[in-house]
Amino acid sequence: MSEKIVSRIYTPAGDLTIECDKTGKKVFKIEFGTEKSEKLMCEKPELEISKQLCEYFEGRRKKFEIEFELEGTEFQKKVLKELLKIPYGVTITYKELAERVGNSNSSRAVGNVMAKNRIPIIIPCHRVVSKKGLGGFGGGLVWKKFLLELERRNNR
Secondary structure, three states, rough: OOOEEEEEEEOOOOOEEEEEEOOOOOOEEEEEEOOOOOOOOOOOOOOHHHHHHHHHHOOOOOOOOEEEOOOOOOHHHHHHHHOOOOOOOEEEHHHHHHHHOOOOOHHHHHHHHOOOOOOOOOOOHHHHHEEEEEEEEEEHHHHHHHHEEEEHHOOO
């Protein structure tokens, strides 16, 4: 197993704590925080994951080229793989995602998988919304709104 290091990125929505290998080419975990910064700041810009996330936040990257492992049951992995297919700047509903994984009645189960997503942004669970509005988000609605608006603004 590779040595893990931790890095942080600060954004206007809050901070991200990133657990990755020493090169930043393989990510293990991304966690949302609330420590905001007016300007985007990367703690370790030499790491590949930091570079790619900063490019994303600057609107210059729409697709990530980072290694990671999908964890969980077959159903959980199926949901995570389907999330990876949602294009930048596009949203779908929980029900649509449930249909894509083969069971239109599994919206709640799909939501539970996304709540446990260890690599948000890279695996874009923020692109799944409720029929009635935003729905939930593991990082909080401030983060979800921020990410969706960032992608809308840069997808014109």
